[in-house]
Structure formats: C-alpha cells, structure tokens
Amino acid sequence: MPCWPKRGRRLLQPIAKATEAAPAKINLALHVTGRRGDGYHLLDSLVAFADIADRVTVEPAAEMSLDVTGPRAAGVPADARNLVWKAAALSGAPPVAITLEKHLPAAAGIGGGSSDAAATLRALERLGLASLPDPADLLELGADLPVCLSPRAVRMEGIGETLSPVPPLPPLWCLLVNPGVALSTPAVFAALETRENPGLRGHMPVGAGAFCAWLAGQRNDLEPPALRLAPVIRDVLAALAAQPGCALARMSGSGATCFGLFPAEAPARAAAAALSRAEPGWWVAAGRLA
Ligand SMILES: C[C@@](CO)(OP(=O)(O)O)[C@H](O)COP(=O)(O)OP(=O)(O)OC[C@H]1O[C@@H](n2ccc(N)nc2=O)[C@H](O)[C@@H]1O
Numbered sequence: 001m002p003c004w005p006k007r008g009r010r011l012l013q014p015i016a017k018a019t020e021a022a023p024a025k026i027n028l029a030l031h032v033t034g035r036r037g038d039g040y041h042l043l044d045s046l047v048a049f050a051d052i053a054d055r056v057t058v059e060p061a062a063e064m065s066l067d068v069t070g071p072r073a074a075g076v077p078a079d080a081r082n083l084v085w086k087a088a089a090l091s092g093a094p095p096v097a098i099t100l101e102k103h104l105p106a107a108a109g110i111g112g113g114s115s116d117a118a119a120t121l122r123a124l125e126r127l128g129l130a131s132l133p134d135p136a137d138l139l140e141l142g143a144d145l146p147v148c149l150s151p152r153a154v155r156m157e158g159i160g161e162t163l164s165p166v167p168p169l170p171p172l173w174c175l176l177v178n179p180g181v182a183l184s185t186p187a188v189f190a191a192l193e194t195r196e197n198p199g200l201r202g203h204m205p206v207g208a209g210a211f212c213a214w215l216a217g218q219r220n221d222l223e224p225p226a227l228r229l230a231p232v233i234r235d236v237l238a239a240l241a242a243q244p245g246c247a248l249a250r251m252s253g254s255g256a257t258c259f260g261l262f263p264a265e266a267p268a269r270a271a272a273a274a275l276s277r278a279e280p281g282w283w284v285a286a287g288r289l290a
Pocket residue numbers: 027030039040041042043045108109110111112114141142143144145158159160185186189252253254255
C-alpha cells in the first residue's frame with residue numbers, strides 16, 4: 001500500500017522504501033535490583049545510544065523476504081528467526097522486503113537485534129504500513145525492544161518496559177570494543193551471584209566531568225559474571241582505560257562489548273586507531289553518544 005505524505009496541498013510521490021538507522025544501545029550503568037517470579041531480572045539502567053549503527057531498509061513486496069548484508073552479517077539469521085522479521089510480523093503490516101545491513105556485532109550487549117527490530121517498526125510507520133506500537137507491547141520480542149523504539153538516553157526499569165526521561169547527556173564520544181566473543185544473555189544472568197542490589201544512586205549531573213564522575217560511582221552488575229565467562233573482557237576494559245582522554249571504561253549490557261567515554265572527539269578517534277592497530281582481531285568503533 002503506497003503512502004502519500006501530506007505536505008502542503010501538493011500530492012507527492014509515494015514513499016517506495018524507507019531506510020532507518022538502528023543505533024547501538026549502550027547501558028552506561030546497569031544495576032540488577034531483583035528477580036521476578038518468572039525468572040526475569042529487574043533492572044535499573046541508564047541507557048544511551050551511539051551513532052554507530054546497522055541500517056534497515058523496508059519496501060512493500062508480494063511476500064516477506066529478508067536479505068542480511070554488511071560486514072557483520074555472518075551468523076545472523078536471514079529468515080523468520082530474525083528480530084526484524086518477527087517485528088514486521090507482529091506489526092500486522094502487509095508483506096515487505098527487508099534489507100538489513102549489519103555493522104554491529106551480534107550477541108554483544110549492544111542490543112543489535114532489538115535496535116534492528118525497532119528500526120523496522122519505525123520504517124513501517126514511515127511507509128504508512130503500520131502504526132508505532134506502545135513500547136511496553138514489544139516486550140514479547142525482547143526486554144530491550146521498548147527502549148530501542150525511540151533511541152535516545154533514558155532510564156530503563158522493570159525488566160525493560162518502564163522508561164523515564166533523563167536530563168540531556170553532556171557532549172560525549174564513545175569507543176565501543178568487542179573482543180570477538182559472543183556471550184549468551186541468559187548465561188550471564190544465570191551466573192549472577194547477587195540479584196538484589198541497590199539501584200542508580202543520586203541525580204545525573206549535567207556537565208561532562210561531573211557526569212563521568214557520577215557514572216563512575218554506578219555499576220554494571222553483569223560485568224562480574226560476564227568476566228567469569230569471558231576473561232578477555234578484563235583485557236578490553238584495561239585497554240580502554242589506558243587510552244589518553246578516556247574518562248570511564250565499562251561493559252555494556254550482558255557483554256562482551258565494552259565502552260570508553262571521552263569528553264573530546266579527537267582522543268576518542270585516536271584511541272580507536274591505536275586499539276585497531278594493537279588488536280586487529282577486535283571490533284572497534286568510535287561515535288557520538290546521544
Ligand atoms: C541485558 C540487556 C540490558 O539492556 O541487554 P543485552 O545484553 O541483551 O544487550 C537486556 O536486558 C536484555 O534484553 P534482551 O536481549 O532483549 O533479552 P530477552 O531476549 O528478553 O531475554 C533473554 C534472556 O535474558 C534474561 N533476561 C533478560 C532481561 C531481563 N530483564 N532479565 C533477564 O533475566 C532471561 O534469561 C531471558 O530469557
């Protein structure tokens with residue numbers, strides 16, 4: 001079904017296809033505060049996004065199809081198991097052809113699949129093929145889906161369905177590093193030693209220096225279990241922390257991707273170049289935090 005955008009009184013060309021960026025999700029802090037009866041964990045997380053992204057292109061078609069391309073396509077399912085396909089099916093939209101250009105590593109703690117699925121839903125909405133769902137209704141696709149629907153910095157609680165606004169983040173650049181180890185999210189949660197921990201403490205300051213100091217006082221409670229499952233994460237954290245200009249190094253989500261925060265762009269770019277040279281087997285990407 002073509003979509004006729006209403007701009008002024010002129011009839012414009014129908015939108016034939018829509019492309020959306022699916023940015024990397026970063027848990028700047030991730031506190032595990034309890035566990036529900038069904039085994040899902042309660043979280044208190046400050047979530048942000050980086051302009052390091054997959055790209056999802058959606059166009060109307062006679063039948064559903066999915067083409068997975070790009071430098072990180074290997075191993076990503078190109079059928080109904082993929083979250084982009086599941087999202088399109090859940091939306092109730094007519095059949096579409098989806099092209100997913102993978103740049104983010106999979107099973108990496110940066111919500112690649114969830115962000116791709118959310119980007120698919122935004123593209124379907126732009127094409128006029130489906131309306132944007134209520135974020136909480138997306139939990140059945142994954143706990144990270146609600147936060148990825150409108151990718152901007154927020155506080156995420158519950159198992160991922162409770163989203164509340166935070167003050168704008170200070171200008172910060174991030175360096176994402178993954179050592180090439182895929183970590184299973186359930187395995188990392190299962191390896192937690194303590195499940196009832198305090199939530200985020202205090203109020204988020206506005207300036208970059210104060211913000212990074214405040215963040216250093218928060219945690220990622222999934223870091224210790226992930227380190228036990230993949231000890232190489234310790235090397236990644238040490239390598240990030242040793243980069244000039246790095247204000248904080250921490251793991252995102254259930255790992256194994258870690259991030260370094262840099263108040264200035266040039267040191268972040270220099271650190272990306274240095275780490276890529278030193279560890280050619282690691283995935284390294286620098287971007288702006290949003
Ligand atoms: C840990 C987080 C933090 O943002 O990120 P990632 O490491 O995936 O990026 C997310 O909560 C992951 O969300 P997502 O990857 O969508 O998880 P789901 O598919 O819903 O769940 C996978 C499994 O993780 C565990 N799980 C997930 C979320 C949660 N709040 N409690 C859990 O215990 C459960 O064992 C569940 O079966």
